[in-house]
Amino acid sequence: MNIIIYGTKKCNNTKKAQRFFKERNIPFHFRDLAEKELVKGELNKISLKIPIEELIDKDGKQYKKRGLKFMVYNIEEELLEDPLLVKTPIVRNGNNFIVGNEPEIWKEWIEWIEWIENN
Numbered sequence: 001m002n003i004i005i006y007g008t009k010k011c012n013n014t015k016k017a018q019r020f021f022k023e024r025n026i027p028f029h030f031r032d033l034a035e036k037e038l039v040k041g042e043l044n045k046i047s048l049k050i051p052i053e054e055l056i057d058k059d060g061k062q063y064k065k066r067g068l069k070f071m072v073y074n075i076e077e078e079l080l081e082d083p084l085l086v087k088t089p090i091v092r093n094g095n096n097f098i099v100g101n102e103p104e105i106w107k108e109w110i111e112w113i114e115w116i117e118n119n
Contacts, residue, residue, distance in 0.1 A: 008033055
């Protein structure tokens with residue numbers, strides 16, 4: 001498995017994702033979006049699997065702070081400009097991406113890899 005967790009250190013769901021993989025001894029790379037934003041190529045790869053509309057955190061503090069609820073904006077431009085608008089965590093396993101706290105899906109990934117290794 002090649003797991004990358006995109007999130008922020010303050011995000012509780014990101015912490016849950018990290019804990020999930022740590023508890024199962026699955027190595028992962030953590031990408032802190034507060035320190036290094038997504039680049040266009042990464043966002044394009046993610047949006048092939050997850051609709052871009054689902055990547056912006058409309059319930060988050062940054063969305064409210066910027067008043068985006070009352071504006072017309074380009075989601076891609078906003079996500080690239082302000083990584084704190086990204087709904088986190090985004091968990092990547094190879095070419096698969098999932099947004100949010102989804103331990104059942106992460107378990108399926110692990111079970112699939114274990115099945116492949118045993119067959």
